[in-house]
Amino acid sequence: MDMAGNLLVVHGGGPTAVLNASLYGVIRQAQAEKEVDKIYGAIGGSEAILAENFLDIGNMPDEKIELLLNTPGTAIGSSRFPLEQEQYEAMVSVLKKHDIRYVLFNGGNGTMDTCGKVSRVCEKEGIFVVGIPKTMDNDISIIDHAPGFPSAAKYIATVTKEVGADVKSLPIHVCIIEAMGRNAGWITAASALARKNPGDAPHLIYLPERNFCEEEFLEDVKKLYDELGGVVVVVSEGLRNEKGESIVPPIFQTDRAIYYGDVGAYLAELVIKKLGIKARSEKPGLCGRASMLLQSKVDREEAILAGREAVKAAVSGKTGVMVGIRRKEGEEYAVEMPLIPVEEVMLHERVIPEEYINERGNDITESFVQWCKPLIDGDLPEMVSFKDDAKQKLKSRI
Amino acid sequence: MDMAGNLLVVHGGGPTAVLNASLYGVIRQAQAEKEVDKIYGAIGGSEAILAENFLDIGNMPDEKIELLLNTPGTAIGSSRFPLEQEQYEAMVSVLKKHDIRYVLFNGGNGTMDTCGKVSRVCEKEGIFVVGIPKTMDNDISIIDHAPGFPSAAKYIATVTKEVGADVKSLPIHVCIIEAMGRNAGWITAASALARKNPGDAPHLIYLPERNFCEEEFLEDVKKLYDELGGVVVVVSEGLRNEKGESIVPPIFQTDRAIYYGDVGAYLAELVIKKLGIKARSEKPGLCGRASMLLQSKVDREEAILAGREAVKAAVSGKTGVMVGIRRKEGEEYAVEMPLIPVEEVMLHERVIPEEYINERGNDITESFVQWCKPLIDGDLPEMVSFKDDAKQKLKSRI
Numbered sequence: 136m137d138m139a140g141n142l143l144v145v146h147g148g149g150p151t152a153v154l155n156a157s158l159y160g161v162i163r164q165a166q167a168e169k170e171v172d173k174i175y176g177a178i179g180g181s182e183a184i185l186a187e188n189f190l191d192i193g194n195m196p197d198e199k200i201e202l203l204l205n206t207p208g209t210a211i212g213s214s215r216f217p218l219e220q221e222q223y224e225a226m227v228s229v230l231k232k233h234d235i236r237y238v239l240f241n242g243g244n245g246t247m248d249t250c251g252k253v254s255r256v257c258e259k260e261g262i263f264v265v266g267i268p269k270t271m272d273n274d275i276s277i278i279d280h281a282p283g284f285p286s287a288a289k290y291i292a293t294v295t296k297e298v299g300a301d302v303k304s305l306p307i308h309v310c311i312i313e314a315m316g317r318n319a320g321w322i323t324a325a326s327a328l329a330r331k332n333p334g335d336a337p338h339l340i341y342l343p344e345r346n347f348c349e350e351e352f353l354e355d356v357k358k359l360y361d362e363l364g365g366v367v368v369v370v371s372e373g374l375r376n377e378k379g380e381s382i383v384p385p386i387f388q389t390d391r392a393i394y395y396g397d398v399g400a401y402l403a404e405l406v407i408k409k410l411g412i413k414a415r416s417e418k419p420g421l422c423g424r425a426s427m428l429l430q431s432k433v434d435r436e437e438a439i440l441a442g443r444e445a446v447k448a449a450v451s452g453k454t455g456v457m458v459g460i461r462r463k464e465g466e467e468y469a470v471e472m473p474l475i476p477v478e479e480v481m482l483h484e485r486v487i488p489e490e491y492i493n494e495r496g497n498d499i500t501e502s503f504v505q506w507c508k509p510l511i512d513g514d515l516p517e518m519v520s521f522k523d524d525a526k527q528k529l530k531s532r533i
Numbered sequence: 534m535d536m537a538g539n540l541l542v543v544h545g546g547g548p549t550a551v552l553n554a555s556l557y558g559v560i561r562q563a564q565a566e567k568e569v570d571k572i573y574g575a576i577g578g579s580e581a582i583l584a585e586n587f588l589d590i591g592n593m594p595d596e597k598i599e600l601l602l603n604t605p606g607t608a609i610g611s612s613r614f615p616l617e618q619e620q621y622e623a624m625v626s627v628l629k630k631h632d633i634r635y636v637l638f639n640g641g642n643g644t645m646d647t648c649g650k651v652s653r654v655c656e657k658e659g660i661f662v663v664g665i666p667k668t669m670d671n672d673i674s675i676i677d678h679a680p681g682f683p684s685a686a687k688y689i690a691t692v693t694k695e696v697g698a699d700v701k702s703l704p705i706h707v708c709i710i711e712a713m714g715r716n717a718g719w720i721t722a723a724s725a726l727a728r729k730n731p732g733d734a735p736h737l738i739y740l741p742e743r744n745f746c747e748e749e750f751l752e753d754v755k756k757l758y759d760e761l762g763g764v765v766v767v768v769s770e771g772l773r774n775e776k777g778e779s780i781v782p783p784i785f786q787t788d789r790a791i792y793y794g795d796v797g798a799y800l801a802e803l804v805i806k807k808l809g810i811k812a813r814s815e816k817p818g819l820c821g822r823a824s825m826l827l828q829s830k831v832d833r834e835e836a837i838l839a840g841r842e843a844v845k846a847a848v849s850g851k852t853g854v855m856v857g858i859r860r861k862e863g864e865e866y867a868v869e870m871p872l873i874p875v876e877e878v879m880l881h882e883r884v885i886p887e888e889y890i891n892e893r894g895n896d897i898t899e900s901f902v903q904w905c906k907p908l909i910d911g912d913l914p915e916m917v918s919f920k921d922d923a924k925q926k927l928k929s930r931i
Contacts, residue, residue: 205915301606303610397798404785418818420815422815422820425695519600
């Protein structure tokens with residue numbers, strides 16, 4: 136069977152710090168495969184297939200392709216809209232018209248749903264459809280973690296450590312850092328990796344996996360404030376109360392959606408109002424998935440490799456599968472990338488398991504730290520505090 | 534005259550990314566000066582003088598001192614409270630008791646006020662008091678710029694460029710980035726250094742130096758949104774209306790202060806409400822003065838040097854002066870550090886001059902970019918967008 140043809144790569148959903156690294160892996164591997172003729176990028180997500188908005192990205196100058204490794208977002212553009220069944224069917228003729236034999240979908244749960252549906256309509260057409268995982272939120276099921284999450288984890292851990300040093304410098308206040316991940320608290324939890332010594336930030340961590348109780352929160356903050364002076368709290372942007380509603384009252388409503396304020400700002404205000412303690416909030420938001428200097432090296436390598444593996448799978452005739460990431464047994468961190476039937480991952484959201492959350496629901500457990508640490512390239516850079524030294528000296532005198 | 538004695542270094546106000554670099558410079562220079570015996574850090578700002586809370590930081594292990602270069606905040610702690618006249622007078626006996634001959638104050642306008650007052654009470658005591666400038670906001674007058682600002686500028690420019698690439702990836706929305714600097718828009722303005730090509734973020738910049746008009750803002754956003762799809766706006770946290778009031782309505786009031794919400798969040802909400810366009814806001818806040826990877830190299834070097842120069846000035850008998858930063862004439866960026874009478878800088882806030890702001894007040898001018906560029910180590914890393922290439926191709930076809 137003649138396997139020669141063009142390859143199309145499609146991005147779906149929000150970007151990560153390494154989505155372009157996967158694109159890099161796709162291009163480099165496809166350039167090396169004799170079966171692949173042209174390498175097309177779908178410009179602007181899956182709608183680009185119907186619009187036939189393809190760009191030949193395989194013959195771009197080498198310098199441009201190398202820049203992918205240091206560019207956040209997605210160089211080919213993405214989209215968020217789910218498609219209708221007839222649109223999937225219409226895709227087949229477009230793909231055939233452009234002699235596209237290989238289609239790679241790089242995205243999260245929603246994109247894997249699309250990937251599965253496209254693979255089904257392409258089943259008898261000799262078109263091979265493979266998924267590449269991507270989500271900063273880490274909510275794709277079955278795999279150990281998804282490319283994009285390790286960098287988001289390294290970002291929040293680093294920022295929490297840095298802000299912790301800042302807050303420690305000035306007398307007493309409460310600082311709330313809002314982390315991304317509306318339904319899954321993986322990024323919020325990763326802030327714990329900022330800690331090295333007792334008393335280090337973050338001092339409290341609140342995940343969307345647990346119902347948030349304002350009274351307990353205020354109790355926790357007050358206690359730590361009295362003890363430490365400066366308190367750093369990391370919260371998920373998606374905190375909900377016991378009724379499952381956002382803890383922030385809705386600000387206003389349009390036809391399509393209800394808008395809430397920021398959780399971090401809301402909680403800082405609560406601390407000022409109810410405890411009379413000076414508080415502020417930081418919301419790095421998109422900065423946390425766009426920072427190139429805080430890309431995790433592990434993440435970048437895995438993202439490139441996942442792109443390469445997807446090309447290999449497609450040209451070897453695999454379809455309806457996603458490149459997985461499985462952690463190997465053993466002391467040393469290492470992964471393998473098995474192919475997983477895309478139906479198994481489609482639209483199933485993975486949240487943090489109970490064993491990673493402490494009993495009170497205001498922190499994570501050591502087992503989470505052990506799981507997460509290799510993903511952020513191990514220990515964060517060391518810092519120094521003479522203020523802590525002075526405190527220690529004072530204590531030892533007493 | 535015997536000039537031997539101890540040296541005390543005091544930090545005032547909020548930290549910057551290079552406040553510890555100046556501390557490093559102070560320690561290294563003081564270790565080299567034969568006049569200086571012990572090097573004390575005031576643990577927790579000027580109140581530490583009265584509390585006699587000093588730590589011998591000159592004989593710390595070398596590795597610890599080196600870590601100062603990579604630690605945000607201040608390793609010795611800082612404070613914000615202004616002192617009373619009698620407290621200044623009380624300081625003299627404390628300084629004498631500890632055989633302190635040299636006092637260095639490292640801070641912004643408020644700290645230079647303290648520095649001046651302490652130098653006056655010490656005038657006839659043979660105690661030499663020298664200031665080291667520091668402010669991320671860049672609002673110290675007379676000098677070209679203050680240590681701390683270049684790193685804050687590099688941070689906001691980098692983050693704006695990265696978020697710009699992220700926003701460009703997904704179809705159409707408005708992203709408001711809130712920058713620090715309540716009264717002076719230097720940091721907000723520095724976001725302009727993210728631009729390389731036409732259409733690059735930031736697309737709009739609003740400074741506190743100009744009255745903010747919501748109608749004009751909405752007009753500007755709508756126009757750019759129709760043209761570009763994704764719009765990135767950078768705003769100062771301190772935007773005020775024509776009455777000089779915060780554009781955000783007060784949320785609530787305590788005995789001591791009125792609390793306002795976040796300007797960025799407020800404007801994002803306004804865009805959704807009034808224009809019906811999806812919008813969000815990012816507020817990196819303290820992250821922008823704590824990032825070690827986005828420290829400007831120029832800033833770090835100047836901060837170290839300013840610390841060193843202050844020690845040299847003090848041991849050579851100068852007092853009541855601050856180490857200045859003056860840009861040398863010529864193509865190549867270079868500075869000199871003249872000593873400036875501290876009275877000349879005390880409590881005078883420097884804002885952005887008119888020539889750096891465009892007529893409509895929604896952007897800065899090219900002359901600001903030229904002034905600022907050497908401070909952030911020149912050009913930011915390059916990025917790639919195939920989406921832009923596709924757009925160009927489409928345009929050239931039409």
